[in-house]
Amino acid sequence: MNIQRIKDLPPLPQRAPDSHKGSCGKVLIIAGSPGMSGAACLAGMGALRGGSGLVFVATPAAIQSIVASVNPCYLTIPLELDSDSQLTSESTAHLLDQLPGFDAVAIGPGCGQHPWVRDLTVQLYSELEQTLIVDADALNSLAALETPLPDAAGPRILTPHPGEFSRLTNVSIKDISADRETHAIQFAQKHQVVLVLKGAGTIVTDGTQLAVNQTGNAGMATGGTGDVLTGLTTSLAGQGMSPFDAAQLGVYLHGLAGDFAADDLSQPAMIAADLLDYIPDAWRELIAETN
Ligand SMILES: NC(=O)C1=CN([C@@H]2O[C@H](COP(=O)(O)OP(=O)(O)OC[C@H]3O[C@@H](n4cnc5c(N)ncnc54)[C@H](OP(=O)(O)O)[C@@H]3O)[C@@H](O)[C@H]2O)[C@@H](O)CC1
Numbered sequence: 424m425n426i427q428r429i430k431d432l433p434p435l436p437q438r439a440p441d442s443h444k445g446s447c448g449k450v451l452i453i454a455g456s457p458g459m460s461g462a463a464c465l466a467g468m469g470a471l472r473g474g475s476g477l478v479f480v481a482t483p484a485a486i487q488s489i490v491a492s493v494n495p496c497y498l499t500i501p502l503e504l505d506s507d508s509q510l511t512s513e514s515t516a517h518l519l520d521q522l523p524g525f526d527a528v529a530i531g532p533g534c535g536q537h538p539w540v541r542d543l544t545v546q547l548y549s550e551l552e553q554t555l556i557v558d559a560d561a562l563n564s565l566a567a568l569e570t571p572l573p574d575a576a577g578p579r580i581l582t583p584h585p586g587e588f589s590r591l592t593n594v595s596i597k598d599i600s601a602d603r604e605t606h607a608i609q610f611a612q613k614h615q616v617v618l619v620l621k622g623a624g625t626i627v628t629d630g631t632q633l634a635v636n637q638t639g640n641a642g643m644a645t646g647g648t649g650d651v652l653t654g655l656t657t658s659l660a661g662q663g664m665s666p667f668d669a670a671q672l673g674v675y676l677h678g679l680a681g682d683f684a685a686d687d688l689s690q691p692a693m694i695a696a697d698l699l700d701y702i703p704d705a706w707r708e709l710i711a712e713t714n
């Protein structure tokens with residue numbers, strides 16, 4: 424199959440003068456667990472900085488107040504777990520009831536490898552009609568399945584780093600690194616997903632198109648930067664971008680924010696939360712370039 428190499432960025436989502444929060448994308452991020460509340464906050468903030476009108480973060484009830492106290496701009500939904508680390512039936516029903524109202528959903532950052540994460544990931548992967556962004560422990564949940572990936576009811580964007588991609592494919596990190604493009608394209612074709620294979624020169628492919636990202640730097644090799652990317656990509660998908668375009672633009676903006684952060688703060692000192700502060704500069708540069 425001929426692969427189309429994409430060099431140009433897609434058109435940016437437009438914000439009409441009479442936009443309101445309901446028209447700028449309402450997204451849900453399912454993230455966090457005790458000890459990894461930060462991942463939920465970083466992803467939620469990434470979605471807000473991406474431009475979403477409304478961001479909801481669903482997180483285990485035990486850490487809801489921690490997540491909520493980090494920033495007042497996202498809303499939180501408590502996930503009630505039983506003694507087997509499963510969502511209670513009331514909590515499941517409450518979450519499923521709300522799903523149709525979201526424009527895009529993400530699952531995985533900081534969730535840990537618990538029974539509720541495995542079950543909810545598989546259910547959303549197969550049944551959700553909107554775009555689902557699958558990261559971190561949700562990818563681990565898919566990798567742990569004894570069956571092939573389920574058929575998906577809607578678009579899927581998978582955002583593994585090489586370790587997660589190795590678990591998904593049963594190919595060693597060394598072999599993946601030897602030919603990242605081919606492994607990424609084959610996976611995207613086989614599973615009909617947008618694959619974002621992260622790292623220096625992140626690859627975005629849907630199996631027919633391929634973009635190799637040129638922004639970003641080694642200062643981004645610090646915990647939590649991927650969680651910010653999940654939020655950003657979810658936000659763009661929720662604003663109506665196609666899954667490939669949302670992933671390509673999200674990766675580009677994320678790396679550009681990282682480049683601005685490194686310029687001001689240095690690669691060693693920058694941290695994931697700094698990316699959130701530099702996403703505005705990245706947006707400003709992109710908006711100026713396209714006007
Ligand atoms: N503040 C918070 O709450 C934070 C929470 N977080 C949450 O932590 C959870 C665990 O996620 P995780 O990615 O840290 O662990 P995991 O999937 O075992 O990956 C490590 C393996 O992958 C490999 N590997 C990774 N990158 C690679 C690369 N570029 N190139 C090559 N190899 C690479 C690496 O290989 P190694 O270097 O060890 O050889 C190792 O094998 C998850 O829920 C996440 O969201 C984090 O986001 C941090 C902030």
Ligand SMILES: Nc1ncnc2c1ncn2[C@@H]1O[C@H](COP(=O)(O)OP(=O)(O)O)[C@@H](O)[C@H]1O
Nearest residue numbers: 584621622623639640641644646647648649650
């Ligand atoms: N050397 C690098 N150059 C460019 N980008 C990098 C580099 N190292 C890491 N990144 C980016 O940082 C992010 C790390 O994501 P991930 O490994 O999921 O981190 P975490 O799970 O800790 O949030 C990815 O977007 C990746 O592309």
Ligand SMILES: [Mg+2]
Nearest residue numbers: 559584649650
């Ligand atoms: Mg990650």
